[in-house]
Amino acid sequence: MLKAVIFDLDGTLLNRQASVESFVQGQYERLFESVSHIPKEQYIARFIELDNHGYVWKDKVYQQLVKELSIQALTWQELLSDYIDHFHTHCVAFPNLIPMLEQLQNQYSLGMVTNGKGRFQMQNIQALHIESYFSSILISEYEGLSKPDPAIFQKVAFQLGLSPSECIYVGDHPINDIKGAQAVGMKAMWKKDTFFDEPEAEYVVEHLKEIPLLLGRN
Known part of the structure; x- marks a missing residue:
């Protein structure tokens, strides 16, 4: 029984899919001055792809994102901190x-x-x-x-x-x-x-x- x-x-x-989409859109808007050289759709799509349904931890995701998209105004550690601090507000x-x-x-x-x-x-x-x-x-x-x-x-x-x-x-x-x-x-x-x-x-x-x-x- x-x-x-x-x-x-x-x-x-x-x-999680809806949460991630909401979060990464919010992150782009929140940090717009530092990532404005990247089209919003590209930033969102590449994050979701690298995230691999949540099975890649975000230190790896952000290291790759910073490298691929030439993000210079923010470190991957700062992007990761933003993820940790704000993801729950998008659940x-x-x-x-x-x-x-x-x-x-x-x-x-x-x-x-x-x-x-x-x-x-x-x-x-x-x-x-x-x-x-x-x-x-x-x-x-x-x-x-x-x-x-x-x-x-x-x-x-x-x-x-x-x-x-x-x-x-x-x-x-x-x-x-x-x-x-x-x-x-x-x-x-x-x-x-x-x-x-x-x-x-x-x-x-x-x-x-x-x-x-x-x-x-x-």
Whole structure:
């Protein structure tokens, strides 16, 4: 019997693509005097391309951006600091995030396991106003563990007072989320993302509003 639903953050609860697009447009406008020699569309498009769906950390992205676009008025470190300080103000949730969590919390314990930098990810969680819904939130930098390491999935189950078999994990990444959770005995629900090939998951959803309905039938 399922007693907990555990979520990934980026690409699952946080619409990262929309958030990145909003952020990089804001960054260009905020720093316009230093990047005005670059067409806005070029700056935005190249950042998104280098970002690679969030799987390249931004120190590398900004080093390459500064080099390619001949940015001389700002260092890559200054651009990175701007990213860290301002990204959370551009966070966009997927539709029905809060109603979905409110429905689930009446029946399940809720947890979250996300890879990423600790302060940065916590700011994003708080920007979405969802921190209070979760009994356990594990961020890889704080834990010294990253998905798909089995230990981080086992730890969240332990913190919820449950065995992994009593938990279902919801995420978008076929390896880090789906296979990682299944490896410790959790069921897995894949939230569709066209960036990835579809994994072998017990459940597949396209929208957050489907999750309570699907779990309610099982």
